[in-house]
Amino acid sequence: MPAPLVFNAQARPTACLALADGTVFYGRGFGATGETVAELVFNTAMTGYQEIITDPSYAGQVVTFTFPHIGNVGVTPEDDETADPFAAGMVVKWDPTAPSNWRAAGDLADWLARKGRIGIGGIDTRRLTRAIRQQGAPHVALSHDPEGKFDIEALIAKAREWRGLVGLDLAKDVSCRQSYRWDEMRWAWPEGYRPQTAPRHRVVAIDYGAKRNILRCLASAGCEVTVLPATATAEDVLALNPDGVFLSNGPGDPAATGDYAVPMIKGVLTRDMPVFGICLGHQMLALALGAKTVKMNHGHHGANHPVKDLETGKVEITSMNHGFTVDSQTLPKGVIETHVSLFDGSNCGIRLADRPVFSVQYHPEASPGPQDSYYLFQRFAAAMETRKVA
Template sequence: MKALIALEDGTIFEGQSFTGEGEAIGEIVFNTSMSGYQEVLTDPSYTGQLVTMTYPLIGNYGVNPDDMESSKVHPMAFLVKEYNPIPSNYRSTQSLADFLIEHGILGVQGFDTRALVKHIRTVGAMKCIVSTKDTDPESLVKRAKEWTGLVGQDMVKRVTCTEPYGWADNQPVPGSDFSTAKCDAENPLNVVAFDFGLKYNQLRELTARGCNVQVVPATTDAETVLAMNPDGIFLSNGPGDPEGVEGVVDTLKTLLGKKPIFGICLGHQMLSLAYGGSTYKLKFGHRGGNQPVKDLTTGKVEISSQNHGFCVDMKSLSEDEVELTHINLNDNSCEGMRHKKYPAFSVQYHPEHAPGPHDSLYLFDRFINMMRDQG
């Protein structure tokens, strides 16, 4: 089935749908990972986006329930060079096409993904519409231009949980105040995790290190969190513009200095706003499993997984209060920071990512040590 990909600047690509009829509108972005497409698809940070994979063959190992990073698919559409309809992997339980169809997501193949990525890298991430229903290029470009975009929008409210839950037996269990959060440690630490669009592997990594993890909605106020008396507070990743998220910054300002805080991705950006800083939109973002990051505190370079379109402006933060700890070696942008007065640190990338680099798992250990030191 013919599918048109129309960018707001008038650029058109023609492909074929491998999931039947459909249409989607969002911001067109690309991911350079060679594997892990199921993790990409179930990452809430991709809400409002159309994802293009740069690796040319996608779908060869299928999909399985164990690699879900959330309960559903979040990109509005999934674009690939060539889809493999016959998966071969002992863990596979269904094909990628069936998985996308089950979640109502349009999949498109058979176009020059290299040309699209090169265009985005030159012009920047843009509004885009993909459709099998409307095949009029002029109409599609007009509709893409009219879309609101991500800047200034609160995308977190689309993905955060509506009720608190605990993490136990590798799954979410409804409950509050650590009533259903369980780990096997003898002396567990209690961690409250703000769900801005979190990935399950963040909860797995914390639980594996002896934490009872209680997940709360993004709108949870500071008083509620402090009443739970956690040993630490975790701020998850999430989609969109951090400056468009409502209410969270004031909550974090109240929590600073009260408990150790560890933030990832959007959580990192929200912390910077609580510190009094600002963020800006990157030209085409960092998305993939091979981004080089340097830890300025040790001099070591780690290969990281990333997925973000916004970045912390370190110039907006006081050097007397906030220290830059990590930089991206491709563009020297901020990848990590720590507060000099409060027990709080954060990174822009994803140390929990799997499959992919494990170079950054030490950050979870750092959080554990911080909580034990404060205790």
């Protein structure tokens, strides 16, 4: 196991992380060189670092991994949730080691360098995580210079000047630019990814930053999926005559994205069809129904979050990634709170009392991750089937 980072005159740090409060962490850089400014969050998942870095929901954020062994299984194109990473950078305890996994097609550091993302290793991630929990997700500047030359005052100033995520719409930046069809299903041994050849339901998925595995889960549930950009209108959606509408995950402030997403959703809700939302899509649906969202202290990011289904009493272990939450106190009449976090009691799910319109804050498509909540895709498909029979 690598020894903790110790500096001497002959071993200068090659990367640093400067927080807006003036705290500076020095470490060893890997991946791309340069600087980036973002919000800092921590993720407690023990697997799936490549899926995390390529999740569009992490746009505008640097991710601290609490699990120390990051990079040990390398990278493979099959695990990308999108074509390119959206997280601004990564912070790890131990330097990434050479990959040791039969699926590995490359090295994490080389992959990050090609993708233009900065990594820093040799960091006391426990101390950093405690700071995030106690003080909230800070604004940071992350710099990697092989020569070890840093203008610390300038980096701290950049962290302080960064506007942050509140009021920032990032969905348009990470969304697709034009519509496309998706038919790839979930990975299965030994075939890998296979196409859906006998779909039963037409689904329009709104891409606020959709992960590929969400689309795969929809296809595996029997759906023919057409993906539309985040800015699609209700007329765009309804023109495709869907059996159901899906609202995807995504980054940024939901209230800002709601400026154009809420009118679309309200238009879709005038039709009697199933609607299913995840993460940002959950927040968009809540806003369209009249609720409000608020910024969290440090958010929920990890693959071990317990969520209670208030209607069945069942507890699910879930994957989460969000820094904003629906304020359950603002849910209007007719909107039922269905799930809550057992960590802090925050809202994790809603549904309409009289229609198959529902959403959850967590990620039932998590891969790798807990699969306790996959039934939600089947529930969505069953609702579309029921509408056809009726």
